[in-house]
Amino acid sequence: MSDHLIKIRNLQRHYHMGEETVKALDGVDLDIQAGEFVMIIGSSGSGKSTLMHILGLLDTPDGGTLEYNGVDVAQMKDEELSSFRNRTVGFVFQQFNLLPTLTITENIALPLAYAGGVKEDNLEVAKVYATKMGLGERLGHKPTELSGGQNQRVAIARALVNTPDILMADEPTGALDSKTGQEIMDILHQLNREGKTIIMVTHDRELAETGTRKITMKDGVVIDDTGHSKLPETKQDKRPEIGYGIRLRQLVMSGVREGLLPHKMRSFLTMLGIIIGVSSVICMSSFSLGSKKKQADQIRALGSNLVKITNTPLKDLELNQARIRGSLGLSLKDYQTLTGKEGLQAHAALRETPMTVLNDGHLLKSRVRATEGDFLRVNNLKLSEGRDFDPFDQNFAAKVCIVGSSVASKITEPVLGKTLTLGGVPYTIVGVLKNQSINLGGLEASGLKDSNSDILIPLQTALARINQQKLRSQLDEIQLQVKNEDLLISAGAEIAKIIQGLHNGVKDFEIVIPIDLLRQKEEAGKLLDILTVIISSISMVVGGIGIMNIMLASVRERVREIGIRRATGASQNNILMQFLAEAIILSATGGVLGVGLSIIVVFATCSLVEIPVVFSIPLLFISFAASMSTGLVFGLFPAKNAAELNPVEALRSE
Numbered sequence: 001m002s003d004h005l006i007k008i009r010n011l012q013r014h015y016h017m018g019e020e021t022v023k024a025l026d027g028v029d030l031d032i033q034a035g036e037f038v039m040i041i042g043s044s045g046s047g048k049s050t051l052m053h054i055l056g057l058l059d060t061p062d063g064g065t066l067e068y069n070g071v072d073v074a075q076m077k078d079e080e081l082s083s084f085r086n087r088t089v090g091f092v093f094q095q096f097n098l099l100p101t102l103t104i105t106e107n108i109a110l111p112l113a114y115a116g117g118v119k120e121d122n123l124e125v126a127k128v129y130a131t132k133m134g135l136g137e138r139l140g141h142k143p144t145e146l147s148g149g150q151n152q153r154v155a156i157a158r159a160l161v162n163t164p165d166i167l168m169a170d171e172p173t174g175a176l177d178s179k180t181g182q183e184i185m186d187i188l189h190q191l192n193r194e195g196k197t198i199i200m201v202t203h204d205r206e207l208a209e210t211g212t213r214k215i216t217m218k219d220g221v222v223i224d225d226t227g228h229s230k231l232p233e234t235k236q237d238k239r240p241e242i243g244y245g246i247r248l249r250q251l252v253m254s255g256v257r258e259g260l261l262p263h264k265m266r267s268f269l270t271m272l273g274i275i276i277g278v279s280s281v282i283c284m285s286s287f288s289l290g291s292k293k294k295q296a297d298q299i300r301a302l303g304s305n306l307v308k309i310t311n312t313p314l315k316d317l318e319l320n321q322a323r324i325r326g327s328l329g330l331s332l333k334d335y336q337t338l339t340g341k342e343g344l345q346a347h348a349a350l351r352e353t354p355m356t357v358l359n360d361g362h363l364l365k366s367r368v369r370a371t372e373g374d375f376l377r378v379n380n381l382k383l384s385e386g387r388d389f390d391p392f393d394q395n396f397a398a399k400v401c402i403v404g405s406s407v408a409s410k411i412t413e414p415v416l417g418k419t420l421t422l423g424g425v426p427y428t429i430v431g432v433l434k435n436q437s438i439n440l441g442g443l444e445a446s447g448l449k450d451s452n453s454d455i456l457i458p459l460q461t462a463l464a465r466i467n468q469q470k471l472r473s474q475l476d477e478i479q480l481q482v483k484n485e486d487l488l489i490s491a492g493a494e495i496a497k498i499i500q501g502l503h504n505g506v507k508d509f510e511i512v513i514p515i516d517l518l519r520q521k522e523e524a525g526k527l528l529d530i531l532t533v534i535i536s537s538i539s540m541v542v543g544g545i546g547i548m549n550i551m552l553a554s555v556r557e558r559v560r561e562i563g564i565r566r567a568t569g570a571s572q573n574n575i576l577m578q579f580l581a582e583a584i585i586l587s588a589t590g591g592v593l594g595v596g597l598s599i600i601v602v603f604a605t606c607s608l609v610e611i612p613v614v615f616s617i618p619l620l621f622i623s624f625a626a627s628m629s630t631g632l633v634f635g636l637f638p639a640k641n642a643a644e645l646n647p648v649e650a651l652r653s654e
């Protein structure tokens, strides 16, 4: 342990400006003991402030050694240096160096925040110090609302709040009138009497005489050193040791208050890229999910687990060749063969039978379809009244029909039992179908149609009437409903094989699996999804660049603030985290606004175009996380810039 509080040997600090080298300190040797009141005097440019900055560990020497209580500060890392500035020294500057956005209590509490204190406690301690300095009435004021003398008292309170061993004052009365200056000097002398070591730079020769020791500098060296008597070291109350570092909540709050709130419009515009990126990806995904769900629901509403075998109408030569090769087109035999297979839940056969339909002698626009099997069940059709065809109707080719809801609406009540004339032959209405309100936009290729304008007749009745058409295949469609949706594709392949065999290899049929068509559409839609992600990512990158740009500007604007924070004990890490927190808050707020906006847009649009509202919850979280990461990635460079600023240069900036 050294006898001296401070011991410096051959201290050098040179500034290089082009060819020229300014030797601000050119070999200073000095020992300072605890309890001294050291006045440093000298002409302008003699190196006083430079010495003070090096003593306060705000600047590093180019040569020589500086020891505090025998510890060489050259060995200290940034965290230790910052902790030292925070706890061992307190600075008072000529220009006060208070943060204009903070109240005086908050300014005084700043070193406590970097000492890791709890905010509420910090403010209480700060109030005690403010009151000690006669500022009890002005606790909630901002520095711009106080006089120069009051501001300097705030600065002294801030310097003392962490009960440092040494107070360093650089021209503390320089910006004050003589009366106020005297008051400040009285405070410093009182502090010295209480045991505080004080090192003060001054131009004032009279003031210089009031210390316990006077050091005169010229051209970077000490030319005179008078009056240093060994003083009894006084014990000072130390604050209990607490972990060094600032709390995350305080970092976030200072980011919001000093970085974002003073520039609300700028902050909002900066967020726009993120808002657009996040909301566009969520909206596009919701629209795509919603329309997929709607189409899947529609397909299921028209009969789930369906495999349809449709007859391919052939013409002329092709038709003749097919018949010569032994294929009669889709036939009852095919139907009977297929329905004998396992794994089916229900089945139906269908033949389109275009006919003129007359109701009471008036033409009725409709589609006549001859059916066999569980046509109603397979196609998810329900009867609103009457009955389905029974085996008797089929076996005896009964002239009965079932009408769709819109056909029924054109017939005078009661509909059941009425007669319609189909192709000149009267048919009795035995059943009426329930209305099927389904919008088939985009899925016509699946062969799905609503049945409201249909008139169904028994297949055997139709075949009995039109058997003479030799070249026409018996059936237009066979519908099979399989038990297990997962087996649809394999069932389709198997069915194709069977019919190919029955048709002697003639490919005059087609297998349609409606739900598979939807899957194929989804596959095609993936390109759009990828495109959306790419566009959103570009938007995020643009947003990120916006954030980086604004953060760089913010760092440039706040260089002095950074210097003040460093002087009160902020480490490089604290500054880095502060600006990073600010960038992340900016982007995360953009993310939240983007998510909020997308929810509004999705609800509004979906209700307008009648698609179900579907959100991918993981995507909401992913988009938000992506926005936060954008802030992290693009905020890192400006935050690093801020952290690496030289504290002295930062303090000197205007």
Ligand SMILES: Nc1ncnc2c1ncn2[C@@H]1O[C@H](COP(=O)(O)OP(=O)(O)OP(=O)(O)O)[C@@H](O)[C@H]1O
Binding pocket: 015, 016, 017, 022, 023, 024, 042, 043, 044, 045, 046, 047, 048, 049, 050, 051
């Ligand atoms: N960042 C810098 N770059 C170049 N030269 C510098 C820098 N900082 C200080 N100097 C020079 O170093 C010398 C000492 O400066 P310093 O500020 O320590 O003097 P001072 O005695 O405190 O002066 P004053 O009383 O006018 O404040 C001066 O010549 C100054 O121009």
